[in-house]
Amino acid sequence: LEALTPLIEPLHDMRVFLNVNPSEEYDFLxxxxxxxxxxxxxYADHPAHMEVVRKLIAPFKVARACVDYEV
Structure with a gap:
């Protein structure tokens, strides 16, 4: 996922963090x-992102939560 940054024009940066709390439902942020x-x-509709979703995320995804915010 982090490798998508230089491939997708509006994407400035991307970071993936693993959830260290085993009692929580989600594995990463x-x-x-x-x-x-x-x-x-x-970004979501970009072909490079769609390929990662199709190959690496969709086969394993059980649940998803999303929060969009501005700073």
Whole structure:
């Protein structure tokens, strides 16, 4: 996932963190830095991102939660 940063124009940075709390449902957090919600859509629909989702995420995904915020 972090390797997508140079491939996707609106994506400034991406970091993946593993959840160290075994009592929680989710295994990792993905933090992506973009300028706007429209950039989130461009990132999500980008072919490189879609390929990673299809090959590396979808076969293992049981649940997903998403939070979009501005700082």
């Amino acid at each position: 993905l933090e992506a830095d973009l300028d706007s919600l429209s950039d989130v859509k461009a």
